[in-house]
Amino acid sequence: MIFLTAVTKRFRSSKGIKNAVNEISFKAKKGEIIGFLGPNGAGKTTTMRLILGYLAPTSGSVTIDGLDPIEKRIEVLKKIGYLPENNPLYVEMKVGEYLRFIGQVKGIEDFSSVVDEVGISDVLNTKIEELSRGFKQRVGLAAALIADPEILILDEPTSGLDPIEQDKIRSLIKKISQNKTIIFSTHILSEAEDVANRLIIIDKGKIVYDGVKPQGRGGAEKLFKRLVKS
Amino acid sequence: MVTLYKKELKYYLDNPIGYITVVLFSIFVNFLYVKDIFVTGSASMRPFFALLPWLLMIFVPAVTMRILSEEKRSNTIEILLTLPVSETQVVLSKFLAIFTLVALGLVLTIGLPVSLSFLTQIYLPEILVGYLGALLLGAAFIGLSMFFSSQTKNQVVAFLTSVLAIFLLLVISTDFLANVLPKFIQDLAGYFSPVYHLQNFVKGIVDLRSVFYFASLTLMFLFATIIDLEKRN
Numbered sequence: 156m157i158f159l160t161a162v163t164k165r166f167r168s169s170k171g172i173k174n175a176v177n178e179i180s181f182k183a184k185k186g187e188i189i190g191f192l193g194p195n196g197a198g199k200t201t202t203m204r205l206i207l208g209y210l211a212p213t214s215g216s217v218t219i220d221g222l223d224p225i226e227k228r229i230e231v232l233k234k235i236g237y238l239p240e241n242n243p244l245y246v247e248m249k250v251g252e253y254l255r256f257i258g259q260v261k262g263i264e265d266f267s268s269v270v271d272e273v274g275i276s277d278v279l280n281t282k283i284e285e286l287s288r289g290f291k292q293r294v295g296l297a298a299a300l301i302a303d304p305e306i307l308i309l310d311e312p313t314s315g316l317d318p319i320e321q322d323k324i325r326s327l328i329k330k331i332s333q334n335k336t337i338i339f340s341t342h343i344l345s346e347a348e349d350v351a352n353r354l355i356i357i358d359k360g361k362i363v364y365d366g367v368k369p370q371g372r373g374g375a376e377k378l379f380k381r382l383v384k385s
Numbered sequence: 386m387v388t389l390y391k392k393e394l395k396y397y398l399d400n401p402i403g404y405i406t407v408v409l410f411s412i413f414v415n416f417l418y419v420k421d422i423f424v425t426g427s428a429s430m431r432p433f434f435a436l437l438p439w440l441l442m443i444f445v446p447a448v449t450m451r452i453l454s455e456e457k458r459s460n461t462i463e464i465l466l467t468l469p470v471s472e473t474q475v476v477l478s479k480f481l482a483i484f485t486l487v488a489l490g491l492v493l494t495i496g497l498p499v500s501l502s503f504l505t506q507i508y509l510p511e512i513l514v515g516y517l518g519a520l521l522l523g524a525a526f527i528g529l530s531m532f533f534s535s536q537t538k539n540q541v542v543a544f545l546t547s548v549l550a551i552f553l554l555l556v557i558s559t560d561f562l563a564n565v566l567p568k569f570i571q572d573l574a575g576y577f578s579p580v581y582h583l584q585n586f587v588k589g590i591v592d593l594r595s596v597f598y599f600a601s602l603t604l605m606f607l608f609a610t611i612i613d614l615e616k617r618n
Contacts, residue, residue, distance in 0.1 A: 207467050210617060232469040239467070243460040247396065259388040260468045298464075 157183040157206060157306065157336060162215035164201050175201040177360040178215070183336050185305070188328070190351030190368070191340040192375070194383055198360040199340040200240050203308050206338070207237055219306065233261070236299035240310040240340075242292055244283050250294055251279035254301065261302040273297040273327065289320035296324065300331065307331070309339040313346060325350050348375040358383045386474045393482030397448070407486060410444040411493035418497055430498055430507075434515050434587040438555050438580055441487075441519075441526050446547035448486055449530035450540045452479050453610070458538040462614075472614040476607055480527055487523040491516060511589030518586025521599035522579055526551055528606035535613045554579055 159182070164175045176198040183189055193199050204210040205217050208224025208231055217224055224231040245253055258266045270276050273293045278286060283294060292312065299307060312328065313321040321343075328337065328350050341347055347354055348368055356364035356379060363383065368375055397403030417440075418433045456462040465475055498512045530547040537543050557574040566574065575581045579602070582595035 209463065209467055229469045229471065232467060235467075237467045239460065239463045241460065243464055245392075245461055245464075246459075247400070256388060256392050257468070260470055 156185070156220055157338075158216075158218045159202070159205070160216045162202075162205060162212045162217060164198075164205060164210060165213040174360050176205070176357075179357070179360070179362050180215075181355060181362065181365055183338060185334060185336055186332075187353055188332050188337045188351045189339070190347030190354045190375075191338055191357065192342075192344065192347055192354060192379060193340075193357040195342075197357045197383075199357055200310055202357065203237075203310055203338065203340065206308060207232065207235060233302070234304055235306045235308060236301070236304035237307075238295045238299045238309045238312055241314070242295040244291060244295060244298075246284035247282065249280055249282055250275060250286070253283060253294065254279075254297055257298045258301050263302045266297070266301050269297045269300045272331065273300065274323075289316050289323070292316060292320070292324060296327065305335060307335055307337045307339075309337065311340050311342070313341065313343065321346070344376040344379055348372075356383065386470070386478050389470065389474060389478035390481050393452075393479050394485055397482070397486055403448070403486065406444065406447050407490045407493065410440060410490045414440050414494050415497060430501065430512050430515060431587055433494070433497055434519065434583060437519055438522060438583060441523055442548060442551040442555060444490060445483075445487060445523060445526040446530045446533075446544045446551070449483050449527055449547065450534055450544040452483065452531055453535040453614075454537050454540050454543045457535075458540075466614065466617075472611050475614065476531065476611050480524075480531060480607060483527050483531075484520075484524055487527065488520060491519055491523070508589065511587075514589045514591055515587045517591070518583045518595070518599075521586070521596065521603075522583050525579060525599045525602040525606075528603040528610075532606040532610045532613070535610045 160180050161178045162180070163177055166173050166175055179198075179202065191199050191202070201210065205212055206219065206224065208217075208228045211225050219231045219234060222231050245256075248256070254266050254270065258264060270279065273296055275290065275293050275297060278290055278294075283291060286294065296309070296312065299309065307328075309328070313324050316324065325346060328339065331337075339350070351368055354364060354366065354368050354375060355362060369377070414433070414436065417436055421432060453462070456465065466472065498507060501507055526547075529550055530543070533547040533550065534540075534543040536546070555578065557578050559580075576598075579599070582592075582598045585592040585595045
């Protein structure tokens with residue numbers, strides 16, 4: 156269970172002090188697929204990084220199964236698979252080599268089931284830099300799935316992919332969602348509608364909607380346009 | 386941590402850059418030593434150890450410059466720091482991988498004392514202690530270069546700032562400055578110079594103060610690097 160209580164994250168920059176997220180609270184349970192929506196700079200990535208303990212909140216509290224992700228960083232990270240925004244990868248490594256590295260760090264030697272699930276068995280001996288964007292995304296997803304984490308945090312998992320690849324990644328997320336908590340951010344409202352069973356909309360660092368996805372095709376888009384002014 | 390260490394070392398072993406840098410270091414150090422030995426007629430390893438800090442000033446930043454700056458530029462640092470490993474493990478594994486490479490560079494100079502042993506009587510413990518000093522000096526330079534690599538996303542900036550910082554450390558104990566500076570500043574500056582401490586090892590003396598100096602310099606910069614990663618700058 157993920158718990159965020161009145162979490163604020165403040166950044167200092169040359170332009171002054173900015174609240175990237177401002178007093179946000181929500182909880183996420185096992186089996187939920189949460190679509191995290193919001194315009195650019197709304198605070199989606201910051202919220203995800205706070206859940207991971209990659210960033211520390213300025214105020215408020217974050218707990219993962221009762222553990223503070225800053226104080227119990229390693230225990231918390233063992234529970235989470237993460238696909239960061241823009242999918243950074245060690246591109247000079249071969250796919251198999253990269254996944255073996257991630258697996259060994261997570262204490263797993265056999266990652267063949269993930270390879271089959273994500274459909275990258277044909278490219279295990281290919282250097283990541285030689286892969287198409289779609290395959291790179293699958294490699295990033297495979298790395299997040301290694302060690303079968305209870306929680307998956309996916310920051311724009313279909314960003315920059317063609318519609319066919321987007322469909323494949325969406326199907327994959329739905330397939331792996333059983334008994335997991337998944338939080339994924341996206342700009343594609345129909346994607347959130349298709350994959351998620353709950354929506355959180357964030358704007359200017361504040362949650363403006365948290366609930367079930369609206370009924371009917373295009374419901375998420377109407378809701379988003381009504382709530383997000385920026 | 387072993388996995389992280391292997392990954393870092395493998396990058397250099399799979400990449401021509403690693404070999405080129407180590408081999409170039411070895412060629413330069415061997416050539417610069419050998420070119421003078423027959424002119425001066427002095428069969429001693431001391432000129433080699435006198436040369437070493439200046440070559441390590443280029444070699445160490447060259448192999449270290451990418452170690453964190455590249456992770457920050459490509460944002461793979463976010464991958465690394467969201468895996469179940471501590472910042473200390475990340476920094477130490479990277480440090481040990483580069484230390485292995487620097488040690489390899491020094492191993493490639495072993496031919497020099499071996500050749501020397503055919504020309505003259507050498508005192509092996511003195512040379513071994515000299516190499517121990519060289520390793521400690523290398524470790525301190527790696528720590529410093531890692532810190533500067535953690536401060537930027539640009540490898541060239543990391544390289545240049547590290548070279549400049551090492552140059553300043555080396556230059557404070559040179560005769561050139563000794564003639565200009567007041568005596569008490571000379572003494573103080575000398576104590577902070579790695580050249581001064583390396584000289585003890587070159588004489589075959591394992592001076593604990595010099596061991597402490599190199600160890601504290603290394604640990605201070607590694608600690609600063611760990612803090613930088615924890616701050617997520």
